Amino acid sequence: MKKLCFIFTTTLFLLFAGAFGQKPIIELTFTANFYGQNILLDSILIENLTQGGDTILYAPDTSLILGYPVGEIELPAFVQSNIVVAQNHPNPFDGETVFRVYLSQKDLLQISVFNLSGQKTAFYENTFEGGYHRFTFYSGKKNYYLMVVKGENTIGSIKMASISSNCNGLCKIVYTGKDDKPKKIKLSRDINNFSFNLGDELKFVGYTSYGQAEIIDAPQGNKSYEFLILASNIPCPGTPNFIYGEQVYNTVQIGTQCWMAENLNIGTMVSGSSTNNRIIEKYCYDNSFTNCYVYGGLYQWDEMMQYSTQQGTQGICPEGWHIPADYEWTELIDFLGGEGVAGGKMKAVTQLWNVPNSGATNESGFSALPAGCNGDVPLFSFENLGKNGIFWTSSLSNIDGAFNRGLTYTGAYISGYYHKTHKAFSVRCIMDGLDGAPQKTQH
Helix, strand or coil: CECCCCEECHHHHHHHHHHHCCCCEEEEEEEEEECCEEECCCEEEEEECCCCCEEEEECCCCEEEEECCCCCECCCHHHCCCEEEECCECCCEECEEEEEEEECCCEEEEEEEEECCCCEEEEEEEEECCEEEEEEEECCCCCEEEEEEECCCCEEEEEEEEEECCCCCCCEEEEEEEECCCCCCCEHHHHHCCCCCCCCCEEEEEEECCEEEEEEECCCCCEEEEEECCCCCCCECCECEEEECCEEEEEEEECCEEEECCCCCCCEECCCCCCCCCCCEEECHHHCHHHHHHHCCEEEHHHHHCCCCCCCCCCCCCCCEECCCHHHHHHHHHHCCCHHHHHHHHECCCCCCCCCCCCCCCCCCCCECCCEEECCCCCCCEECCCCEEEEEEEEEEECCEEEEEEEECCCCCEEEEEEECCCEEECCCEECCCCCCCCCCCC
């Protein structure tokens, strides 16, 4: 006796429910979101992290029905398959497509094609020797089909999508020959042999033309999942870069926010405390112009804010941009998965970071650099170059302190702190809101 679980798409389940009897099922549905817009999924990889094994859903299928055992169930003979049906290619297809069937031995094949209404639209029957056999399917007036290939003791199936209909509206299957060296493509047996029990931990990976995302969960019932597709190094629409102070700055769209993709480097290097003199003043690590060129400038909070205390002020940012408030940093971090992992997604993958630069992927495109800080102006206590990247916010924490966010070479996390405003840290600017006004709302 063996435990058995079957996996079906919605259509396959409906067609074969009678053959397998009533078993407990759960339905999982999937969608994808790209910066607030629903997009099409090309495919979905499902891995069972508990039992092992995987399967793939191909477009247009975005729904998965999992049957699971509640006791000991006899394994039907046809699951021990002597037939393997390769996914048709291309899929979706324009009027006609090719599929292949592997037989381990001589067998009588019955090939049936059903539309989504359950109507049989094509049928082919013949006896074949063992090996790989190639067929062509011509679609009718429908767009979606289920093909079922049945042998004496085995069965296999695939799902097909047509983007156009055959001119005469009739489906048909044509045998086109035997293949000695077929292409290596995903096989239907990989779907049919997937096992699932309640409590199993599954990993879902959604693939789209914009990128991919993954979700890990142990579903206990019907559930809908949304893949948040995060594509790296996507410039802000309409503003891929800009010139400010004779330097070119790239931009990056992260969620609904548009950020500078480089540390700000504007102003005149000074060797003492910054003053309110209408000149933008900065510090370069170890008083080296080269470090400002590579890592950007370091700024005291008051100088960065241009001596305003208004959260979200323009400060030393170019027109149309402003110093991000603490809540805007929080929005960025939440979008990237939270404080525990966002830092790794923001850190540049570069030797400028000390080893090990833990968790760095820069999948957000933020490209954070370890510029260090000037910790005790005017004593010039430069420290932590290569180890930390610390960024001011425009939000005061108390009368002489302000919030900042820090990244480290030893972890993938990002931390929130507040420091005295005389310290000098890195600065990133964020674009004003879509209405053209700085995002100064107090949170």
